Amino acid sequence: ETGxxxxxxxxxxxxxxxxxxxxxxxxxxxxxSWYQQALGQGPQFIFQYYxxxxxxxxxxxxxxxxxxxxxxxxxxxVNALELDDSALYLxxxxxxxxxxxxxxxxxxxxxxVT
Amino acid sequence: DQQVKQNSPxxxxxxGRISILNCDYTNSMxxxxxxxxxxxAEGPTFLISISSIKDKNExxxxxxxLNKSAKHLSLHIVPSQPGDSAVYFCAARGGGGADGLxxxxxxxxxxxx
Numbered sequence: 001e002t003g004x005x006x007x008x009x010x011x012x013x014x015x016x017x018x019x020x021x022x023x024x025x026x027x028x029x030x031x032x033s034w035y036q037q038a039l040g041q042g043p044q045f046i047f048q049y050y051x052x053x054x055x056x057x058x059x060x061x062x063x064x065x066x067x068x069x070x071x072x073x074x075x076x077x078v079n080a081l082e083l084d085d086s087a088l089y090l091x092x093x094x095x096x097x098x099x100x101x102x103x104x105x106x107x108x109x110x111x112x113v114t
Numbered sequence: 115d116q117q118v119k120q121n122s123p124x125x126x127x128x129x130g131r132i133s134i135l136n137c138d139y140t141n142s143m144x145x146x147x148x149x150x151x152x153x154x155a156e157g158p159t160f161l162i163s164i165s166s167i168k169d170k171n172e173x174x175x176x177x178x179x180l181n182k183s184a185k186h187l188s189l190h191i192v193p194s195q196p197g198d199s200a201v202y203f204c205a206a207r208g209g210g211g212a213d214g215l216x217x218x219x220x221x222x223x224x225x226x227x
Contacts, residue, residue, distance in 0.1 A: 035214070042118075046214075103148075103215065107155070
């Protein structure tokens, strides 16, 4: 059983640019969510996708958007990058068999905005 | 406003002893609680969870206790081992729908030989 994989592991972008981060869900998982973890903080919920539709969102502006594909892989897109977007971006997958199923995280993408 | 609080940024425990990590929450709508462990350069790893209908859940060396009236949960690790040295995050979910997890800031557990 493969776990959650994310690419790239590290990325450096300039303020104002756009970035796409990618994630492959754990086998058998049909729900994917994305989190942002700033230095010294816990992960913060960005949004969640189920059956290719966004079905939950945290307190992030619309320039954070995503996609989920039929094979349950996912993308996180961030437009008009700001310096404060520098963080570790974590993808997590889970099953929808009952609400109380834990999330399984990938190792993250470290984004640096200069 | 932090809805999930881990008030101890770090905790040092001797190998073989019990480690107790604490977490407080403010949102009474939370109904599912989880603990994650994180090593540097890795993503959080799920450890154990508890539903609000229970007050205790045990898995091997790990036990989570939930006190709903105090809005407090704790993770007990016994006996503590060197490999337990990591950052531990408390997380909560609730309110219905496809809500995400709300995390605390984490506690860095250091197991000393």
